[in-house]
Amino acid sequence: MRANSCLADLQQAAASREDLKIEPFVLRGTPVWIAGLESLIQRAKTRYELLGSLPEISCSFEELAARLFGEFVPSSELLGKLLQGKLAVLSGDGSRAFVLESEPAELRRTVDLPKEETIVGAPSAAFVEDLNTNVGLLRQTFVSADLQVEYVSLRGSADKRIALVYLRSEAPPQLVTEIRGRLSAPSRQPVRSDQALISQLTGTRWQLISPLYNTELPEQVSEELLRGRVAILMDGQCTAAITPSSIRNFFAMFSDKHFPYPLMLAIRAVRIIGLLVALLLPGLYVALIAVNPETLKIELALSLAMSRLDVPYPAFIEIIIMLFIIEMVVEASLRLPKSIGPTITMVGGIILGQAVVQAQLVSNLVIIVLAATTIANFTLVGFNNALTIRFLKYSIVCLSAMYGVMGLFAGLIGFILYMSSIRWYGIPFMRLR
Amino acid sequence: MQRNASRLPTYLFIVGTHTGLIFFLYAHATLRTTAYAHWQPAIVYICIEALCLFLLLAGLARVPGKDFADLFIPLGKVASLLLLAPLVAYFLLVSLMVMRSFAELVRIMFVANTPMWALLALLVLLFMFGAFMGGDSILRANVVFSALFLPVLLFALSSCFKNADFHYLYPLWNSSFDFLRKQEFYSSMFVVSPFLVIGMLPPLSPLRPRGVFLTMLPIWALCLIALHIPILVFGTPAARLLVFPFLATMDSVSLLWLVFDRVTLFYAVSIMAFVSVHASFLLWSIGRIVHKRFPKCPEKPVIAAAAVALFVWGLMIPGWDWLQNMLFWETWLRILAVFAIPAAVLWRGLILSRRRAAS
Amino acid sequence: MIRPRRLPSCIALICALTVLPGCWDIKDINHRVLPIIMGISYSKDHKYKVSLQVPVPTARNIRILVVSAEAATLSKAISHLDMNIESNLDLTHMQLILFDRKVAEEGIQDEIAFAMRTQEIPMKALLAVTNEDMESFLRKTGNSVVQNGSSFMNFFNKNAGWDPQITLSALWQAFETIHSETKDIALPVIRAGTSTMLEFEGSALMSKDRMVGQIPPEQSLLVNIANNQIEDAVLEVTKSSSLLIVRNSTRHRGSIVDGRPVLHTRMQLSAIVKEKHDDKSEDEIASELTEQIRTRYELLYEKLLKAKSDPTGAGQHFRGLLPYEELTAWRERYYPRLILKCDVSTVIVNQGNISSN
Known part of the structure; x- marks a missing residue:
């Protein structure tokens, strides 16, 4: 029982893991068992390489282990090693085992172009899964x-x-x-x-x-x-x-440095403005329409009033509905197959851009505000960061609906205070370095 | 270079706390002290502030890294309470006044129908939020506020000169100095009080007296400008009638090329950023001092209690006139805080540094 | 390290804020009525009659509505109007406050104080006086607003249709000068035009808050020149030529001689010759213009001194010369005895594309 414990354990494990293959083999005159997960290992190639790496003299089990850079492991750790994609060689009686690197199955992507962060004029190898x-x-x-x-x-x-x-x-x-x-x-x-x-x-x-x-x-x-x-x-x-x-990661990328310094500053300025627009614009719309229309020029005020004439609900509801629709469009198009993506974009574009306004469910300025907000949101670096801003703009819309421009700024001030208070491992988040 | 960079938030903070008052209450407070030649009371205020600031900094420089509480607590239970209690009360009063006046400003200028409790709730929550975040966070946030809002305010300031009539500067000399005899002069002295927050800064960042004074120079210039702009635009008699002369002056400027029409609203809410920096820091200081004096009281509940007190107190003030009356009543407290506290700091600083040299 | 555990409470706070029953000043812009002109006149039964010209947006264009109410006070009249109009009355876009001539002659201090106090009416709102019946004026001008939405604003807009003769006075300036010891304003007197929207009749001379006289457009041009208010070129016709004044700079200096104030005024005009009839030299043309402006300016001052109105701000130049107590008596004791020393000089910049020889 004790003598062939490694083999017995493996055979027991193989009962419920059918991709675990254990087969007898003769390596330079020594009968052994070799075991590995066929889902992780190319078996034929491994066998061939195993033979090729040994000189044509007969070896004992210990000599095999030494020549193959094998590592002896106890029976209890054997399965774990196999799950990592290693190959096990067991002695003929199944009492001892060593593991070694093997030729892995082709489960890995090769290094490829970045999928999410497209950059202009810079080296473009991206990380893979391995x-x-x-x-x-x-x-x-x-x-x-x-x-x-x-x-x-x-x-x-x-x-x-x-x-x-x-x-x-x-x-x-x-x-x-x-x-x-x-x-x-x-x-x-x-x-x-x-x-x-x-x-x-x-x-x-x-x-x-x-x-x-x-x-x-x-x-x-x-x-x-x-x-x-x-x-x-x-x-x-x-x-x-x-x-x-740090806050830097919202608007600075290394690839900006491939441009001349003033242009880099301009690009980053665009992103900072994008951050403010994405955060504040919907709130500003609500504040100006519902609470503080005195800040609009009279011509603009009148044309806005004209465009909102038959809109049946308050500006707050109007913009919340449309923001939600946009969120859904963004969310849907993220996961859509490439072939259907344009359809949704078109349908969404036509529905939002034309039909909703013509049906006078929302005013046309809302569409402009939404478009600007959404575009501005994606000027930010990092999908995570864009999500944060996407989420936070709702609280600012709510504050604006209650207090107008004052609420808008209170939201902004609160946002800045919050960001300033964040420290990671004692290092403040709000720093430019 | 590195050392200078790390001091910038401190200096900007001093600018920020003053800005909150200068653009907001300073002009009215100084205008009501006398009928003409307002630069005289303004200069006297500046001198008072410079003198008290000098005492305070001279004291603080002798014992680096210590704030009011650290300096006074070793004096013993009663003495420290006698010094710290008025200070805390004064901090509370200043934040109350700033908060309540700002709410009044918003009601008079922009949203007439919003109930006072709603405005106060928003402001108190904002201040409390800031105070919870802690002093260093407030300093850091103030850097962002300065970058975002100071240029806006300076632009507003410069655009006001479009309507200015410099002849209103005259008559220049008022030989009667009647403002010294008026109670308004003493009750308006809260305009010099922001320098007291410097006493809470040392544990957060090192102070250099020369740098602080250099920071104060543009602030004092700003004080004089902010005071004189309403005078130049409206003339002294009309400016004295206005409750928020500075904002009214901004309202009078028409810039046809701007996207918005009444941009004063945006200026006013920009001031809110600095008002919240000031008030949040005061609330946090209250929490700090109380916590250091009574280590059993944790900071945050003290801040929350102070905020609730502000809210309730603010609601209990029925109107603008009461606010002015309150300023009269607490004149003695102000004089104590503005003069006695810096003097006490200097005294403690001298004693502690001598003791350290002896040992 | 600060453990960022407080975030849930922050979110809870924001959520709590949103459920507050908050709808105090929230009126969507399409539920607000934004009057652009307010007319103030007296009525028989009550003290005030307030008329508002309100643009009402409809699906395709803007309709103009004129509404009036009478009451003992201005705010009462406005709240009457607010009740009768189905939407919420919002005065924040008021562009022009129009006074009936009688109101202006009685004094507009209370009206200005009302407008300043509410804060709803922007301080940049312009002021004007009219002799016409308020309602018919607002109706007539309303028709041209319908045709061209911006016609009214252009009349007063320095970047658009403003004419250099028109004296512009905003609400804040009225407030300033009513309380000032040494300065007045001139309000434009307008009437509804037959072909154009508005016609400019001249300027109303104000002494503090009271209208004390009227000057024709040529003279109100001089007021603007004296105040350096000309940003546009202005055409001036003399006996023998037409000149375009392209630049002017006017300087005033006050002095007190024997207890009488003396104002030295230096006007420097730069002009371009547009037309000329006789074969006159540049110098002759220039001196003709100089003489014409100087005599007209002296005539204007005679009128101003008699009316005790100071729209050019002459008194401002004596603020540094008189003690404060004397300044308060400026209008009564000094201004009527003012001596004007006017010095005009003209430079002919060019004669267009035709040289003189």
């Missing part, structure tokens, strides 16, 4: 002995592998220690998503602004590393999470 590839991309972008990579082991079987990447000369040591400590603390839930990662890092899930800034561009990551931040790479995620995030 952690090693991603670390490799970083090493390639940033050739320096300074670049530190730490793999953090998280507890719990469902957790993914996580790599901490930082520059020893730039990142403050206490920041790295802090992040490492928080990551290795016991977690309430399996860390498989950014949300879990955020709650692991900050201790709360109720944060509107993420401490992580996700990017799929290795170039952007190396820029942030130079600013002394830490990148967290998670296996299976095709973005790197840079932490701590």
Whole structure:
């Protein structure tokens, strides 16, 4: 019983995992069992390479392990290694086993163009799902002995592998220690998503602004590393999470630096204005229409009154309805297949742009306001950041509906106070560096 | 370079707290002190502020990193209470006055039908929110406010010169100095009070007296400009009739090329940013001082209690005239806070630094 | 580190705010009535009659509505109107406050104070006087507003149809000068035009809050020149030529001689020759213009001093010369005895594309 425990355990495991294959094999005169998950390993190629890497002399089991760079593991850890895509070689009696690297099945995407962050005139390799590839991309972008990579082991079987990447000369040591400590603390839930990662890092899930800034561009990551931040790479995620995030990440990208300095400033100014427009414009509309029309010029006031003449509900309801429709259009078109996307855009465009106004359900200025808001929202860098602003504009619309322009500004002041109060690991969010 | 950069928020904060008052209550407060030659009371105010600021900074510079509470608490239970209680009361009064006047301004100028409780609720919530965020957050937010709103306000200020008639500067000299005998002069002295917040700054960021004084120079210039713009546009007698002369002056400017018509509304709400910085910081200071004096009281409930007190108190004031009366009644408190506190800080500073040198 | 656990409470606060039963000043713009002209006149039964010209937007264009109410006070009349109009009356877009001549002659201090006090009426609203019946004036002008929405604004707009003769006075200026010791305004006197919307009859001379006389358009042009208010070119016809005054700068200096105020006025005009009849030299043309402006200005001042009205702000130049107590008596004791020393000089800039020889 004890003698062939490895084999027996594996056979037992294979009963409910039919992709686990265990087969007898003769390696240079020694009968062995080789085992591996056929879903992760190319079996034929592996066998061929296994034979090719051994000299044509007969070897004992120990010699095989040494020549193949095998690592002996106890029976209890064997299955775990196999699940990571390794190959196990068991002695003929099944009592001992070593594992070695194998030829993986082709489950991985090759390095590709960025899907979400299209950039103009800059290197455009993007992260993929595989952690090693991603670390490799970083090493390639940033050739320096300074670049530190730490793999953090998280507890719990469902957790993914996580790599901490930082520059020893730039990142403050206490920041790295802090992040490492928080990551290795016991977690309430399996860390498989950014949300879990955020709650692991900050201790709360109720944060509107993420401490992580996700990017799929290795170039952007190396820029942030130079600013002394830490990148967290998670296996299976095709973005790197840079932490701590700052207000800079709302409007600054590294690829801006491929343009002359004044143009870069102009581009960033556009994004800052975009932030303010996306946050304030719907609220401003409500405030001006419903509470403070005296700030409009008389000509504009009259033409607005004309366009709203038969609109049956107050400006607040009007804009909330339309904002919701826009949110749904955005949400729907995100997940639509590429072939149907244009249809929805067209239908949405025609419905919103033409029919709603002609049916006098909303005034035509609302359409302009909505278009400007939506466009402005996507001038912001980072989908996360755009989402934050998309969400926060509703509170400002509500305040404006009650207090007019005063409420609008109260909302803005509150927003700025809130942002100023955020600190990640003791580092304020509101800083430009 | 790095050290200078880190001081910028502090200096901007001093500008911000003053801006909240200068663009808002300063002109009216100074205009009512005398019939003409208003630069005289304004200069006297500036001198008073400079003197008290000098005492305060001289004291604070001797014991770096200590605020009012740290300086006074070692004096013993009774003495520290005697010094800190009026200070806290005064902070509360200043925030009450600022808040209530701002609500009145909004009601007079913009939204006549909104009930007072709703306006006060919004302001109190905003101030309390700011105070909860803590002093350093307020400093940081103030940098953003300065970047967003100071240019707007300075633009508004400069656009007012379009309507100015400089002959209204005359007559220049009032030899009677009658304002010194008027109670209004003393009750309007709250306009110099923002310098007291500097006493709460040392734990947040290091202060350099020279830098603070250099910051005060443009502020004092701004005081004189803000006072004289209504005079230049409306003439002294008409300007004295107005409750918010400065905003009225902004209202008189017509800029045909602007997108909006009555931009005064936007100026007024820009002032709200600085008003909230000032009031939030005062509330936070109250929480800080009380917490340091009575370590058992945590900061946030104290701030919340102060905010509720502000709200209730603000509601109990029936009208603008009462607000002015209240200013009369608390004159003694103001004189105590403005003169006695800086003097006490200097005294403590001298004693502590001498003791440290001896040991 | 500050644990950001307070966010739920912030959200709760914002949510709590939204459910407050808040609808105080919330009236959508299409439920507001925005009058642009307010006419104030006296009526037989009550003290005031307030007439409003209101543009009412309809689906295709703007209809003009004229409504009136009579009451003992202005605010009472306005609240009457508010009751009768189905939407909410909102005075915040008032562009022009029109006084009946009788009202202006009785004094407009209370009316101005009312307008300043409400804060609803913008301080930039212009003031004018009319001799016509208020309602018919508002109806007639309303018709041309329907045809061209901006015609009314253009009449007073310095960047559009404003003519240099028209004296412009805003509400805030009236408030300023009513309380000022040393300054007055001149209000334009207008009537509804036959072919155009408005016609300019001249300027009403105000002494503090009272209208004390009227000057014709040529003289109100001089008031504007004296105040450096000309931003446009203005045509001036002399005996032998037509000149376009393209620039003017006027300086005043006050002095007290033997207890009498003396005002030195220097006008520098730059003109372009547009037409000339006789073969006169540039110098002759220039001196003709100089002489014409100077005599007309002196005539204007005679009138102003007699009426004790100071629309050119002559008194301003004596503020530094007299002690404060004397200033308060300026209008009575000094202004009527003012001596004007006027000095006009003209520079001919060019004669167009035809040279003189």
